[in-house]
Amino acid sequence: MSGEPLSQKEIEDRLRGLPGWAFEDDRIQRTYRLGSHLAASALVAHIAVVQDELDHHSDLTLGYDTVRVSVNTHSAGDAVTETDLALAERVEALAPAHGAR
Numbered sequence: 148m149s150g151e152p153l154s155q156k157e158i159e160d161r162l163r164g165l166p167g168w169a170f171e172d173d174r175i176q177r178t179y180r181l182g183s184h185l186a187a188s189a190l191v192a193h194i195a196v197v198q199d200e201l202d203h204h205s206d207l208t209l210g211y212d213t214v215r216v217s218v219n220t221h222s223a224g225d226a227v228t229e230t231d232l233a234l235a236e237r238v239e240a241l242a243p244a245h246g247a248r
């Protein structure tokens with residue numbers, strides 16, 4: 148089920164397919180670097196659209212030219228679930244078009 152907590156092994160196995168993402172403090176997270184503050188802001192806005200579509204929401208931290216995406220599932224007791232990995236995959240798919248690395 149998408150809403151059940153994944154084991155540490157399941158999470159680490161899945162993160163091999165999501166370079167740059169790490170499992171820390173019961174969350175999966177990645178920081179992207181962009182070419183400018185406006186590019187970073189646009190990435191935040193694009194991720195927000197996808198998050199509303201998925202009805203699943205990460206914590207997004209906007210820096211000068213960085214965006215940190217950090218997510219777990221509140222309703223699963225703040226554990227990482229399949230839904231978090233699905234969000235990470237969506238973010239990975241859209242980030243390159245913003246020049247994120």
Ligand SMILES: C[C@H](O)[C@H](O)[C@H]1CNC2=NC(N)=NC(=O)C2=N1
Binds near residue numbers: 203218220221222223
């Ligand atoms: C009502 C709504 O579906 C819930 O509050 C959703 C919204 N976004 C969410 N986002 C995250 N990260 N965890 C949740 O449990 C969650 N629940």
